[in-house]
Amino acid sequence: MGLLDLLFGNKTKKIQDFTSRDAVILDVRSKAEYNSGAIPGSKHIPLQQVASKISEIKKWNKPVITCCASGMRSGSAAAILKSNGIEAMNGGGWQSLYQKL
Template sequence: MGLFGFLFGNKNEKLNDFKNRNAIILDVRSKAEYDSGAIPGSKHIPLQSIPTKITDIKKWNKPVITCCASGMRSGSAAAILSKNGIEAINGGGWLNLAKKLDL
């Protein structure tokens, strides 16, 4: 295991753990981006709306895997969720995430 794997764990293992616990996939792209293609069954809340939706997201009572186009916005969303007591992980770009999770 490399240094980063040792320090941060294996992301694929974390993704599979979240998937096995029925995590919600949260797409934080714009509406136009989401409407052009998304992971089936994912929820959509644009990144800029995340802070106002924390209460609603907490009601899901499930871990959250965030995704976007490349992983930048989903990283910000995962950080916001984590700071608010929601178990969240950045899944990165939605196309790659779908492949990793076999969706």
């Protein structure tokens, strides 16, 4: 385990754990950003709508990996989901997350 893993946790291992449990990839970018390229099979809910869609997201009954362009919005989305009792993690930027999947 490297120093960065100690400080920040091993995101790749956590992503593998979530995907092994059939996690949903939730892209929280704008519609235009999402339409310009996204992870195949991902769900799209812009960050501004995540809080109002909590009941819908809970019905998925699966862990959620959030992503966006850089990781800032997905971090906010993951925090919103966690505060509402949904198992979630910030997957960061969608392109780097796609490479880890």
